[in-house]
Amino acid sequence: QVxxxxxxxxxxxxxxxxxxxxxxxxxxxxxxxxxxVRQAPGKGLEWVAFISxxxxxxYYIDSVKGRFTVSRDDSKNALYLQMNSxxxxxxxxxxxxxxxxxxxxxxYLDYWGQGALVTVSS
Amino acid sequence: xxxxxxxxxxxxxxxxTVRITCQGDSLRRYYASWYQQKPGQAPVLVMYGKNNRPSGxxxxxxxxxxxxxxxxxxxxxQAEDEADYYCNxxxxxxxxxxxxxxxxxxxx
Numbered sequence: 001q002v003x004x005x006x007x008x009x010x011x012x013x014x015x016x017x018x019x020x021x022x023x024x025x026x027x028x029x030x031x032x033x034x035x036x037v038r039q040a041p042g043k044g045l046e047w048v049a050f051i052s053x054x055x056x057x058x059y060y061i062d063s064v065k066g067r068f069t070v071s072r073d074d075s076k077n078a079l080y081l082q083m084n085s086x087x088x089x090x091x092x093x094x095x096x097x098x099x100x101x102x103x104x105x106x107x108y109l110d111y112w113g114q115g116a117l118v119t120v121s122s
Numbered sequence: 123x124x125x126x127x128x129x130x131x132x133x134x135x136x137x138x139t140v141r142i143t144c145q146g147d148s149l150r151r152y153y154a155s156w157y158q159q160k161p162g163q164a165p166v167l168v169m170y171g172k173n174n175r176p177s178g179x180x181x182x183x184x185x186x187x188x189x190x191x192x193x194x195x196x197x198x199x200q201a202e203d204e205a206d207y208y209c210n211x212x213x214x215x216x217x218x219x220x221x222x223x224x225x226x227x228x229x230x
Contacts, residue, residue, distance in 0.1 A: 035219070037165075045157070045165065045208050047219040059217045095164060107212050107219065108155035108170035115164055 002026040002111045004096050009116030012086055020116055022079040022096030030074040033099030035109055036081050038092035038118075048094070049081060053102040063089070086120045093117050124148040124213035126222035133228040134199045144192045144209030144222045152216070154192035154209045156185065165208065169194055196227075204229045 008020040022034070036048040049070040050059045058070055069082040079096050094116050097109035126146040134140035144154055153172060157165040167176050169185040182203075184195045192211075196203055209222035 037221075044206075044224040045159070045210075045221040047210070047221055050219060059219075061218060097165075106155075106171055107152060107210075108167055109157070109165075109210070110167045110170075110176060112164040112166070 002098065004098065004111055004113035006094065006096055006113045006116035009094065009118050011119045011121055014087055014120055014122050016086055017082070017084045018086060018118060020081040020083070020094055020096075020118070022081075022113055024077045024079065024098070027098070029072075029077040031101045033102075034070075034072065034079045035097045035099055036070060036079075037095045037097055037109070037112075038090075039095070039115075040089075040092040043092075046092070050099065051079070083118070086118075088120050088122065091118060091120045124211075124218075124220050126154075126209050126211060126220055128207075128209060128222040128225045130223070131226040131228065133230055134196070135230050136201065137198055139195065139197045140199055140227060142194045142196075142207050142209075142225045142227065144194075144211075145190055146211065146220070146222075147190055148211050148214045148220070149187060149190050149192050151214065152212045154185070154187065154211045156183075156192075156194045157208045157210065157221075158203075158205045159208065160205045168207075199227075199229050201229050203227060 003025045012018045051070045067085045071080045096113045098111040100106045155170040159165040173185045
């Protein structure tokens with residue numbers, strides 16, 4: 001069955017960096033686009049980043065452009081989110097989610113991990 | 123970037139029908155997808171594309187769209203449908219994605 005497991009969350013000081021990982025299993029990882037989505041405490045969902053199945057296309061929400069980098073390592077079935085210059089507004093649960101396969105032009109997120117909490121302290 | 127607007131909260135009597143709407147300019151070009159989130163849990167995809175339900179999602183959930191509005195309808199709402207619901211779509215340019223503001227559904 002499809003599984004996505006995030007790791008790397010924790011408490012980090014403002015201005016510092018953190019890297020989240022998402023390990024995928026149960027499907028052909030290299031065939032699928034992937035997303036990062038976050039949810040601040042008590043708030044709604046916020047899309048953060050997208051990476052295409054081949055890694056050639058990467059998109060970000062404006063508030064993280066230049067600070068966050070999404071990447072993937074298909075040999076490890078892993079998705080990453082490198083987060084630099086973190087601020088209080090980045091405090092959230094970060095979810096990785098699977099997008100459509102390469103042959104599907106849809107824009108849905110069909111499987112989600114359980115999330116990793118990132119807390120930025122001052 | 124685009125915005126998707128949802129009513130903050132709706133309530134429905136057990137067994138009745140409720141429609142949740144999502145409005146935004148990007149919906150004129152892209153289909154919405156819908157997510158159910160219960161407290162302390164990750165979101166779950168319940169509807170995508172024109173009117174596609176993932177495996178395991180009850181057929182009381184249906185989707186539709188017209189112009190700049192997408193809708194998720196629950197026909198015969200059950201207690202377990204009480205949750206937050208979010209729509210999602212690409213933005214108008216297609217390079218970013220956006221979630222709606224969310225609707226809290228209460229089943230009375």
